[in-house]
Amino acid sequence: MTTRNTGVRASLHHHPLPNPVPTGEYEHCPVTDVLRRVTDKWTLLLITLLGRRPYRFNELHRAVEGISPRMLTRTLRTLESDGLVDREVFPTVPPSVEYRLTPLGVSLLEPLSVLAEWAVDHHTEIVAARQRPS
Amino acid sequence: MTTRNTGVRASLHHHPLPNPVPTGEYEHCPVTDVLRRVTDKWTLLLITLLGRRPYRFNELHRAVEGISPRMLTRTLRTLESDGLVDREVFPTVPPSVEYRLTPLGVSLLEPLSVLAEWAVDHHTEIVAARQRPS
DNA sequence: CTGAATCCGAGTCGATACTG
DNA sequence: CAGTATCGACTCGGATTCAG
Numbered sequence: 238m239t240t241r242n243t244g245v246r247a248s249l250h251h252h253p254l255p256n257p258v259p260t261g262e263y264e265h266c267p268v269t270d271v272l273r274r275v276t277d278k279w280t281l282l283l284i285t286l287l288g289r290r291p292y293r294f295n296e297l298h299r300a301v302e303g304i305s306p307r308m309l310t311r312t313l314r315t316l317e318s319d320g321l322v323d324r325e326v327f328p329t330v331p332p333s334v335e336y337r338l339t340p341l342g343v344s345l346l347e348p349l350s351v352l353a354e355w356a357v358d359h360h361t362e363i364v365a366a367r368q369r370p371s
Numbered sequence: 372m373t374t375r376n377t378g379v380r381a382s383l384h385h386h387p388l389p390n391p392v393p394t395g396e397y398e399h400c401p402v403t404d405v406l407r408r409v410t411d412k413w414t415l416l417l418i419t420l421l422g423r424r425p426y427r428f429n430e431l432h433r434a435v436e437g438i439s440p441r442m443l444t445r446t447l448r449t450l451e452s453d454g455l456v457d458r459e460v461f462p463t464v465p466p467s468v469e470y471r472l473t474p475l476g477v478s479l480l481e482p483l484s485v486l487a488e489w490a491v492d493h494h495t496e497i498v499a500a501r502q503r504p505s
Numbered sequence: 506c507t508g509a510a511t512c513c514g515a516g517t518c519g520a521t522a523c524t525g
Numbered sequence: 526c527a528g529t530a531t532c533g534a535c536t537c538g539g540a541t542t543c544a545g
Contacts, residue, residue, distance in 0.1 A: 267494035268487045269415050276410035278518070281403050294527050305519060310528060320500025331526040332525085341496055348489040353402045355482040360401035362475055366454025412538070428507055439539060444508060465506040466545085 274319060275349070279304055279312045284338070287322060288346045291337035321345065408453060409483070413438055413446045418472070421456060422480045425471035455479065 275281055282301055286292060292300065298309055313336055316322035321342035327333040338346075409415055416435055420426060426434065432443055447470055450456035455476035461467040472480075 266416075268490040269410070269412075270494065271490035271497070272406065272410040272415065272486070276403070276406040278403070281406065282400075298527090303519095305521090306528060307520090307530090308518065311518090318501055319497050320503075321497075326527095329526095332528090334527060341493060341500075344493065345489060348486045351485045352406070352482045355479060356402040356405040359475060359478065360404065363405070363453050363455075366475075367452055369454075432507095437539095439541095440508060441510095441540090442538060445538090460507095463506095466508090468507060 274315065275345075277312065279308055280316065281349070283312055283316065284321070284342065284345065284349070287336060287338045287342070291335050294334050294336070297336065316342070408449065409479075411446070413442055414450065415483070417443075417446055417450065418455070418476065418479065418483070421470060421472045421476070425469050428468050428470070431470065450476070 275284070279301065283297065286297065286300055294309070294313075297313075298304065298306065301309070313322060313324065317324050317336075320339055323337050323339050325335045325337070327335065409418070413435065417431065420431065420434055428443070428447075431447075432438065432440065435443070447456060447458065451458050451470075454473055457471050457473050459469045459471070461469065
């Protein structure tokens, strides 16, 4: 999603449904905002790995099969910019860069694990539903 | 020229409205697979609304400000195909179609609310981090 | 009322090659 | 080692128009 406002008349958390909400000014939904970040192709995987221990760039590159340097950089930069990951550069030769979760990033692990558990428990149901005719 | 496909290749492979939205290769990771579905622009919102009560097509269209009929149909079809939403057609004149969560869909509400709560609690931190000079 | 068909821009992601 | 640069393929989602 682009950063467009979703113009919502209802949000995920409580709030009775106001019948005609006149305001066109509705703030961007925090939930979708967060979900969008976590849900691109590599983010979840990287957060999970970094939840175990800090990793260096090439360690991640090896650990995540199939990711290109470009996407690894991009994803890490986004996580860093969102305050979920810290990037520490050691001015050695050759250079070494270490990535680790911030406390904010760590705090995300638990909510994600709840959803992850649901996904694991129900994934076969979903796959089965998809293969159903109709 | 912009990246428009030309001729044969396009007509063979470009389906404007593929009915189950292509899953890509995400089925290998249940968690990412589920997250990808929930995180497109409208899904979360629709699940939330349908978590309250069943809705008819135009009710949803009115409740979700800014959604086009095309995206509403597409999103609902995907949810239906994943087994999260049921679609019931009443052969009245004019026709009426009702959408409601399946039990599977209902079971997703709780995990989502956990993540939603985290998002609400920490969204300002994230926004602040984004605005921090690098 | 409930959609389907078509067109198109913008964003996402991968492959490859190159650099300090 | 830790990235950048460039290109192209594919997908998402909006707008508009039409139909049962």
